[in-house]
């Protein structure tokens with residue numbers, strides 16, 4: 001028998017491609033053949049950002065996402081509808097092509113649970129399936145609880161909140177969730193998107209109930225209660241977050257490594273790292289206010305300003321910023337984030353609380369200022385500030401803006417109170433143990449590899 005051969009399929013967004021790529025690299029190092037399937041659009045971005053995979057560990061393949069060149073892939077409702085139409089046929093063709101001789105047969109399809117349609121295709125072709133959940137297991141538990149939320153009158157059959165002020169609490173020790181922040185809401189501007197995404201996510205969840213494994217990029221130490229709520233889900237993370245620099249990591253943009261040299265010159269625990277993942281777009285008022293807030297903290301900072309981070313191409317930086325850049329602060333369009341967070345000069349992380357960013361901050365013992373926008377980010381914020389107590393929430397004013405004074409005051413409160421750092425280090429130690437040799441997540445990983453090889 002040849003090597004086990006796993007076809008890996010992420011949902012086509014940065015926060016999904018990176019963790020599946022990380023898991024794939026880890027599996028490939030165990031002698032598993034990986035065929036990694038991006039959409040054509042993301043395949044090109046990944047290669048443009050990094051060039052070829054020099055280690056040659058992964059076979060990089062692609063299927064079309066069904067959208068035209070130039071269409072906005074950040075409209076998640078539209079992108080997902082298109083995937084539903086084209087992926088089943090495209091994937092079947094691809095599977096027939098890569099399902100080689102007896103020595104190279106596909107052993108299983110490992111797909112993002114948000115790509116339940118890929119898992120359906122594999123099941124239809126009689127191929128074993130593995131679902132990977134790249135976010136908090138508690139988020140999966142919320143989907144499992146939907147019928148009860150409907151019975152209790154908290155949401156209707158379309159996922160629309162009915163009691164807008166009653167918090168949802170799945171168990172006494174897990175974060176509570178505001179009904180207006182449920183994960184299928186606030187996705188994009190189309191009025192039909194919430195209902196579509198609600199049905200889509202429930203369908204994905206049901207597919208996951210029939211897979212051979214459900215693996216989750218989290219750990220027992222972080223989410224013990226959450227894992228009790230979803231017994232089938234097994235912790236296998238957090239996928240490592242020490243230093244991905246120079247590793248083929250699935251970034252959509254090239255990393256700017258110069259900020260690491262700049263960090264070397266800063267005092268230990270002095271720098272604010274500011275980044276909002278791959279997706280969030282600021283309006284100009286909020287963008288300016290953030291810039292002014294960073295200015296009045298009078299602390300050095302690294303700020304990730306993606307090309308597309310504001311509406312309209314040109315960022316309207318305040319004048320002072322240009323004078324300070326290079327000296328007291330760095331602006332980069334994409335950072336080697338995991339490495340930055342692991343640097344001893346970092347004091348805290350102003351973050352949108354995407355799960356990968358959350359895991360990277362946690363794995364490096366960094367306290368957070370939380371600035372969530374949508375999806376699971378409010379739940380993650382609540383983990384950070386209410387449950388793990390390693391960060392603070394930023395509050396909006398009546399106009400929905402986070403003001404510069406709020407930024408300054410919360411930065412001071414966070415870095416001025418050693419307890420946040422102490423708790424962050426304790427959490428880091430627990431998480432490091434879980435992925436270390438013999439830890440809870442490491443055991444799941446090894447059992448999974450064993451299963452693939454059996």
Ligand SMILES: O=c1ccn([C@@H]2O[C@H](COP(=O)(O)OP(=O)(O)O[C@H]3O[C@H](CO)[C@@H](O)[C@H](O)[C@H]3O)[C@@H](O)[C@H]2O)c(=O)[nH]1
Pocket residue numbers: 013014015016018134135251275276277278279280304333334335336337338353354355356357358360374375376377
């Ligand atoms: O300058 C940067 C900024 C980010 N990153 C990386 O990009 C990833 C971003 O992922 P995440 O923090 O999860 O944010 P999003 O890109 O916003 O991810 C989407 O997907 C996640 C996983 O489902 C969800 O938790 C988020 O809410 C959702 O927005 C992380 O690995 C970061 O290290 C970099 O490498 N350099």
